[in-house]
Amino acid sequence: MNGFRIPIGDWVESFVDVITTALGGLFDVISAILGGFYEGVDWLFAAPPFWLVLIVIVALGVWARGWVFGIGTAVGLVLILGMDQWENTMHTISLTLVATIIAVAISIPLGIWMARSQTASAIVRPILDFLQTMPAFVYLIPAIILFSIGAVPGIVATILFAIAPGVRLTELGIREVDKEVVEAGHAFGASPGRILRQIQLPLARPSIMAGVNQVIMLSLSMVVIAGMVGAPGLGKPIVSSFQTIDVGLGFEAGLSVVIVAILLDRLTASLGRPRTHRLLPRARAERVGTADETPATEVPLEPGATVPVES
Amino acid sequence: MPETHAVEASHLFKVFGRRPSDVVRQLQSGATRAEVASSGTAAVIDASFEVARGEIFVVMGLSGSGKSTLIRMLNGLLEPTSGSVRILGTEIAGIPARALRDVRQKSVSMVFQHFALLPHRTVMDNVAYGLEVQGVPLAERRERAAAMVERVGLAGWEDKFPRQLSGGMQQRVGLARALAADTDILLMDEAFSALDPLIRREMQEQLIELQSELNKTIVFITHDLNEAMFLGDRIAVMRDGRIVQVGTPDDILTDPANDYVAQFVQDVDRARVLTASAVMEPARSMVTVSAGPRAALRTMRDLQTSAAFVVGNGRALLGVVRDRDVMRLVKRGERDLTEAIEKDLPQVEKDTRLVDVFESSVESELPVAVVDAAGRLLGAIPRVTLLAALGNVPSNTAELAVVEPPATIPVDVVTEILRGTTDSPDGELATEGGVR
Numbered sequence: 196m197n198g199f200r201i202p203i204g205d206w207v208e209s210f211v212d213v214i215t216t217a218l219g220g221l222f223d224v225i226s227a228i229l230g231g232f233y234e235g236v237d238w239l240f241a242a243p244p245f246w247l248v249l250i251v252i253v254a255l256g257v258w259a260r261g262w263v264f265g266i267g268t269a270v271g272l273v274l275i276l277g278m279d280q281w282e283n284t285m286h287t288i289s290l291t292l293v294a295t296i297i298a299v300a301i302s303i304p305l306g307i308w309m310a311r312s313q314t315a316s317a318i319v320r321p322i323l324d325f326l327q328t329m330p331a332f333v334y335l336i337p338a339i340i341l342f343s344i345g346a347v348p349g350i351v352a353t354i355l356f357a358i359a360p361g362v363r364l365t366e367l368g369i370r371e372v373d374k375e376v377v378e379a380g381h382a383f384g385a386s387p388g389r390i391l392r393q394i395q396l397p398l399a400r401p402s403i404m405a406g407v408n409q410v411i412m413l414s415l416s417m418v419v420i421a422g423m424v425g426a427p428g429l430g431k432p433i434v435s436s437f438q439t440i441d442v443g444l445g446f447e448a449g450l451s452v453v454i455v456a457i458l459l460d461r462l463t464a465s466l467g468r469p470r471t472h473r474l475l476p477r478a479r480a481e482r483v484g485t486a487d488e489t490p491a492t493e494v495p496l497e498p499g500a501t502v503p504v505e506s
Numbered sequence: 507m508p509e510t511h512a513v514e515a516s517h518l519f520k521v522f523g524r525r526p527s528d529v530v531r532q533l534q535s536g537a538t539r540a541e542v543a544s545s546g547t548a549a550v551i552d553a554s555f556e557v558a559r560g561e562i563f564v565v566m567g568l569s570g571s572g573k574s575t576l577i578r579m580l581n582g583l584l585e586p587t588s589g590s591v592r593i594l595g596t597e598i599a600g601i602p603a604r605a606l607r608d609v610r611q612k613s614v615s616m617v618f619q620h621f622a623l624l625p626h627r628t629v630m631d632n633v634a635y636g637l638e639v640q641g642v643p644l645a646e647r648r649e650r651a652a653a654m655v656e657r658v659g660l661a662g663w664e665d666k667f668p669r670q671l672s673g674g675m676q677q678r679v680g681l682a683r684a685l686a687a688d689t690d691i692l693l694m695d696e697a698f699s700a701l702d703p704l705i706r707r708e709m710q711e712q713l714i715e716l717q718s719e720l721n722k723t724i725v726f727i728t729h730d731l732n733e734a735m736f737l738g739d740r741i742a743v744m745r746d747g748r749i750v751q752v753g754t755p756d757d758i759l760t761d762p763a764n765d766y767v768a769q770f771v772q773d774v775d776r777a778r779v780l781t782a783s784a785v786m787e788p789a790r791s792m793v794t795v796s797a798g799p800r801a802a803l804r805t806m807r808d809l810q811t812s813a814a815f816v817v818g819n820g821r822a823l824l825g826v827v828r829d830r831d832v833m834r835l836v837k838r839g840e841r842d843l844t845e846a847i848e849k850d851l852p853q854v855e856k857d858t859r860l861v862d863v864f865e866s867s868v869e870s871e872l873p874v875a876v877v878d879a880a881g882r883l884l885g886a887i888p889r890v891t892l893l894a895a896l897g898n899v900p901s902n903t904a905e906l907a908v909v910e911p912p913a914t915i916p917v918d919v920v921t922e923i924l925r926g927t928t929d930s931p932d933g934e935l936a937t938e939g940g941v942r
Contacts, residue, residue, distance in 0.1 A: 379622035381583055383636045383687060384611030397626050 211337050226347045229293070233346045237289035237427075245281055249273075256458070259465045271454040280429065280451040287428035288455060290346060290418045294353035295411050302358050302410065303403065306365025307391065316366065327359040331417055335424045349426030353417040360409035368402025369395050408463045415456055429455075510595035511556040512691055512723035513563070513580055518589035520550040520575050526587040539746050549575040551747040553589075557740075559690070562717060562724045566734040567744030573727045576744070577693050580725060581614040582606045594690065611640045615684040619696040621676045623668040629655060629679050630664040636687030654686040655679075658712070674705035681713070685720065694726045698733065710736055731770060735759070735779035743767050756784045776896055782863055783856035785895040786876040786885030789815050795824055799835040799843050800924060802827055807920040812913045813872055815883055816847050823875055823883040825849040829915050836923060853877055856884055860895060867892055871911045 215222070240248055249272050257265030275284050309316040334355050338348035372395050380390040396403070422430015429448045436445035521529040523546020532542050539548045550572040557563040567573045578584040579591055579599075586599050593613050598606060615636055623632050630648065631638075633655055637647035655664055658678040668676055677697065684692055698706045710733060717724065728734050734741050735755040742752045743763075751763035759779055762768035791814040793802040806814050812829045825847035832846050852866035853875040866874045873886035 373620075373622070375618050375620050375622040376624060378583060379616070379618055379624075382581055382610060382614075382616040382618075382693075383639050383683075384607040384609075385639045386607060389639065394624060 211340055215340060222341050225351075226342050229297075229342075229347045229350050230345075232297075233289060233293050233350060236293050237286060240285040240289050241282060245276060248285070249276075252458070256462065259462050264461060268458060271458060275451045275454055278447040278451060280432070280448055283427070283429045283432060283448065284451050284455060287415070287418055287430070287452070288459075290349060290353070290421070290426060290428055291411065291414045291455075291459070294350050294357060294414045294418065295407070297350070298354045298358045298410050298414065299361055299407055301354070302361030302406065303365050306362045306403075306406075307369060307395075309362065309366040310369035310395075319362065323359040323362055326355055331356050331420050332423070335421065339424050344425035346426050348424045349418060349421030349430075352421055352424070353414050356417045357410045357413035360413065361406040364402050364406030364409065365399070368399030368406070371402065372398040404463070404466060408460065411459050411463055412456065415452070415459060419452055511592070512559045512561070512594060513557040513725060514590075514592040514595075515556070515576075515580065516554045516590050518550055518553040518576070518579055518591065519548070519587045520572070520579060520584060521587045522547045522549060530588045548747050550579070550586075553744075553749050555742055555749065555752055557723055557725060559723050560721045561739045562726060562737050564726045564728060564734040564738035564741045565744060566728055566731060566738075566741055568729055570746075571744040572747040573729075573744050574695060577695050577725060577727050580693055581610055581616060611636070611687070611689075613689050614691045614693060615687040615689045616693040616695065617677070617680045617684045617697040619700055621668070621673075621680045621700075623676060623679055623683075625668055628665050628667055629660060629671070632668065632679055633682045633686050635683055636689075640687070650688075651682070651686050654682040657685070657716070658682045673701050674709065677701060677709060678712075681709075681716075685716070685722075689722075691723045691725070694724060696727050696729070699728065699730065706733070713737065731774050732778060735774055743770065755779050756781070760784070777861040777864075778859055780860045780895055781856065782854050782858045782860070782874075782876045782887060783884060785860065785891055786856075786887050787873075787891055789873075789875070789883055789886040791815065791886075792817060792883065793827070793843070794818070795843050795847070797843070798841050799832050799846065802843055802846075803829065803832045803836055803920060803924060806832070806913065807917055807924075810913045810917070812911050812915070815851075815875060815886070816843060817883050820880075821882045823853065823877050823881055826851040826872060826875075829913060829920070833915065833920070833923060851875060854887075855879065860892065863887060863892060 253265050253269045256268035334352035338352045342348040380394050419430040422434045429452050432444050432448040519530045529542045529546040565573045579586045582598050591599050634647040634651035660678050698709050742749045751767050759771050791809050791811045793805050793814050795816050795818050806829045813826050816824045818824050827846045852870045854863050856878050873888040876885045
């Protein structure tokens, strides 16, 4: 303890200082873009009357998962409205969407690259580990320095915190595509781009969508924490209830987060699956369809004979 | 202009490991696979062969013998560590990716062990995949794919997904996909190994049938010797990365290059491999129709047999005569043998497999006549020969009585009759000429 100190903290501090002064202009540009993006999305949710937004979200729920989920969505949203957290919730959803869209836009290409190159995988993997295990609050400090307070530092911190599973599951999904099928693509002379588009991405879709789902859930949790740096949304009442020990407000805001989380999770999870739980008439038709999905029994054939068509 | 082979591989090496070229150098200077094992895995060692157009070339070996690695070098899925691969005369080892894709689109397609169908596409779109990659317009590729789907017997299943099909049907889709790409060369990597035995046999037969119509060049990989023998025009046997013998199924079966191959072929179902021409004997009891009844009777007497094949011009098989009928003609002083000829006799073509000779052999006591496509008598297969061939007993030894059926009239009676009727000198001569 006698004077032995590795000043990593100082180094990081001066590093942040250097990039703040050297790349200040760049950060202003990023800040403007992210800010504008957020404003736009937020306008979509916050500007129209609440009932219109409510109807649209419920309709989306019915379309994606069916009537039961639609009714659940309606109940949840009315509850949020009743707790007077509607506006905060809309801000939170907007922040989550913006962060998710950017994180996914970065993580899928990155995951594809890692699946193709061992070197890329070896370099990016530890960085992902670092991003994922660093306590979430720590991102907020440099974010404030670089982007001051408000929505933008929240979005940046959220992207950093939430990106890892998107990258990992994209890489995993593509690596786990049946080697022989990819080989078949090569054997017929398909270009790598065509194989990616027509074979690897479609077959990795469930895994990639699971990654997107994870990114959304992590984004949501981080967006709330970002309330500490002045990001709008449900984080704000939670932070203030923390300061004033307001149990009631804290619970109401917390419950709203839970409702949003369930909504987003179920909605995005259903997008990754084959669409069997849709509107009732279609769902019924699909179920009939699955009945003959059992492998047909082997019909011994004379060579060249035509197979009887299964009706 | 010299005939280019469809596929030509020369001195191919494939080594997996950190310093593959060093390993190749060691192998070239005589090191064994085991000796270089510490520095790399030698999957294929000094493989050279060529495949003629329209040929089915089977590469046979147990797992780990390097056959899958070998086939993947033929379309560049694996780059050879050393050596050359020529496809229709074009070198493909070490050429740029774009040129290689071109070769794959135009010249070489592939069928995979586990089918490797695109699970998210219908049967139709799977079959059309090769054409799609080639850039064939939608309407045309659908039309060509539909024709191929029908050809492999899957008409009516075009809109199903692979998971809705049984294994055998999925592989038909795999086969149709490769055929629809309309390449000269077809690589089949253990294509039927994942199927049930019954379905496998059926697919083998269908492949032979399709091949007779389409006349592709097929390189077929298998670990099943019976399959290799059934399909292959020629077979390369691989062991520990090396090709130990290349030859026709008959060569491999009757003249194995070493103990390993010999041991391998021990269990083969010989009846399905050997062809009639491989086991037939020269037809000894044979007369020309122009020689007349007396010569025929003499031949049968000399050979102690009761029947003889009758051939016309150019050894064209006309039928068979029996000693009793011929004797009747001789007694009547007839000079023409035609009246006694029975046209109904057991006969098979030279490429008939033994398994299909049995029935003919059982139906008649006569040896089965072996004829070529023009109907010329090439030889005969007495029952004894058939048995000897199955038991891998050398059948051309003197101890085995191969003349059958035995004579029904005592020799002295025949001699008496021949003496009792007037001798015609031209008949004598014809007999000498007619009997072999």
